[in-house]
Amino acid sequence: MTRNGNQPVAVQANQIWFSYRNHDWVLKNISLSIPPGKHTVIMGPSGSGKTTLLRVLAGITKPGKGHVSVFGQSTYELEPRELSSLVGYIPQQLGLVRNLTALENVLMGSLGRLFHAKTLLGLFPRAESERAREALDMMGIAHKAAEPVFCLSGGERQRVAIARTLLQHPRVVLADEFASDLDLALASEILARIRRAAERENITFIMNMHRIGLARQFGDNVLALSNGAIVPGFIGNEILETEAIEATL
Amino acid sequence: MRSTTLVPLTISIFLLAALAHLGFFDGQRLARGFRNLGILGSEMIPPDMEILPTAGAALWETVEMSFAGTLLGFLAALPLSIFGTRRLFSLWVAHIARFVAAGIRTIPVLLWAIVFVILFGLGPLAGTFGIAAYTVGYLAKIYADLFEGTDPEILEAVGSTGASRLQLVRFVFLPEGANAILTQLLFMLEYNIRASSILGFVGAGGLGFVMQVYLQTLEYRRLASILLLILVVVLAMDSFSAWVRKRFLLTAQ
Numbered sequence: 001m002t003r004n005g006n007q008p009v010a011v012q013a014n015q016i017w018f019s020y021r022n023h024d025w026v027l028k029n030i031s032l033s034i035p036p037g038k039h040t041v042i043m044g045p046s047g048s049g050k051t052t053l054l055r056v057l058a059g060i061t062k063p064g065k066g067h068v069s070v071f072g073q074s075t076y077e078l079e080p081r082e083l084s085s086l087v088g089y090i091p092q093q094l095g096l097v098r099n100l101t102a103l104e105n106v107l108m109g110s111l112g113r114l115f116h117a118k119t120l121l122g123l124f125p126r127a128e129s130e131r132a133r134e135a136l137d138m139m140g141i142a143h144k145a146a147e148p149v150f151c152l153s154g155g156e157r158q159r160v161a162i163a164r165t166l167l168q169h170p171r172v173v174l175a176d177e178f179a180s181d182l183d184l185a186l187a188s189e190i191l192a193r194i195r196r197a198a199e200r201e202n203i204t205f206i207m208n209m210h211r212i213g214l215a216r217q218f219g220d221n222v223l224a225l226s227n228g229a230i231v232p233g234f235i236g237n238e239i240l241e242t243e244a245i246e247a248t249l
Numbered sequence: 250m251r252s253t254t255l256v257p258l259t260i261s262i263f264l265l266a267a268l269a270h271l272g273f274f275d276g277q278r279l280a281r282g283f284r285n286l287g288i289l290g291s292e293m294i295p296p297d298m299e300i301l302p303t304a305g306a307a308l309w310e311t312v313e314m315s316f317a318g319t320l321l322g323f324l325a326a327l328p329l330s331i332f333g334t335r336r337l338f339s340l341w342v343a344h345i346a347r348f349v350a351a352g353i354r355t356i357p358v359l360l361w362a363i364v365f366v367i368l369f370g371l372g373p374l375a376g377t378f379g380i381a382a383y384t385v386g387y388l389a390k391i392y393a394d395l396f397e398g399t400d401p402e403i404l405e406a407v408g409s410t411g412a413s414r415l416q417l418v419r420f421v422f423l424p425e426g427a428n429a430i431l432t433q434l435l436f437m438l439e440y441n442i443r444a445s446s447i448l449g450f451v452g453a454g455g456l457g458f459v460m461q462v463y464l465q466t467l468e469y470r471r472l473a474s475i476l477l478l479i480l481v482v483v484l485a486m487d488s489f490s491a492w493v494r495k496r497f498l499l500t501a502q
Contacts, residue, residue, distance in 0.1 A: 112411020
């Protein structure tokens with residue numbers, strides 16, 4: 001995952017330092033470079049800084065020091081609408097609006113490119129509605145389109161969150177502890193669907209995860225964090241094939 | 250002394266001191282009060298139902314005033330509460346909006362009614378504006394606090410789609426707060442029906458004017474009829490609220 005000559009870079013972070021209210025550093029001198037189309041899994045024990053790193057890469061949290069760019073554009077210099085065409089973000093609790101239906105939640109992925117007042121009345125262009133249904137179908141949940149999110153199971157909600165991000169059509173998606181509370185078989189099925197959707201839509205996924213088996217299934221690369229720093233030697237795809245990471249985590 | 254003993258003891262001492270100061274331990278006065286209650290009760294029975302046509306018209310005016318006032322206040326409170334949400338607007342915009350809401354809320358509904366009687370003259374129009382004003386102050390504060398408590402993860406997730414502030418209001422703040430918005434609105438409507446029944450005391454229309462006349466002329470049987478009418482309306486309002494909650498509140502199945 002290190003920078004490699006003239007190859008395009010999806011996400012580039014240079015010497016990122018971050019602390020909450022001037023307490024101890026949560027992220028320490030993180031530098032990384034993720035090529036497009038290579039799905040990356042960030043692993044590490046609780047409190048190692050995984051979520052903070054993801055939020056910094058997504059442009060939600062600004063680092064104390066350092067610089068992040070996505071496809072060559074500095075995330076902190078972009079307007080939210082411009083950033084949304086590059087980066088999608090799924091928080092740990094998914095960030096779905098519980099009182100709205102699955103379809104309405106997915107349609108929210110299109111808000112960044114819809115300026116007209118009709119959306120405020122809940123009226124979306126037909127093309128967006130069709131794409132939203134396609135995204136739900138791709139995630140195998142089209143039959144739940146009209147159900148309010150609070151009626152859906154955990155796995156169904158995960159699919160809705162992914163479908164919302166697919167409709168947003170960013171070039172990079174960052175997902176925090178995705179599929180972490182699902183049983184292995186279901187998580188595995190959802191991740192397989194995400195990989196297919198990502199290839200079709202040409203999206204690079206970066207996910208926090210704590211299950212090695214799922215990381216091996218999903219990730220092309222793994223990045224291990226410990227105490228806010230990248231574990232030396234644990235950056236790159238070769239580590240997915242070894243057992244050494246299990247001992248570290 | 251441990252705080253688990255000290256706190257209840259302090260509260261008890263303060264309560265006793267307050268009761269003594271307020272005259273709760275004046276046995277003669279309390280006995281006289283209870284005797285008078287008996288007399289008043291006996292003079293109210295049986296209620297005089299002949300006044301129902303007059304009281305019914307005044308009651309309908311009261312219901313109209315509270316319904317229109319509550320909804321007008323609600324419509325004004327929503328935008329004010331959105332401006333008062335620090336997650337959507339800068340700190341000074343939110344402070345100004347909250348200051349306006351606090352200022353409106355400081356003035357009791359009866360005083361608002363007097364102000365609008367001065368502005369618009371005697372009658373239910375003044376009462377409707379009075380109720381609307383108090384509703385704005387109350388609901389704007391409750392809704393602004395409600396919106397500020399919206400799950401930050403949802404705001405971040407929907408915000409990362411590039412949604413504008415207005416779109417966040419429409420697709421996050423309002424649907425996430427829908428249950429509480431409706432519950433508070435119903436509470437306000439119930440409260441305003443009770444409150445508007447005394448606005449007539451200051452000439453702002455409704456039942457209050459009729460009540461005042463019967464109180465001043467010592468016609469307690471007629472007053473009892475009015476109180477019964479208010480009870481019926483409040484019970485009907487409770488049933489209506491329960492139906493609305495059951496029909497519209499979103500709950501997991």
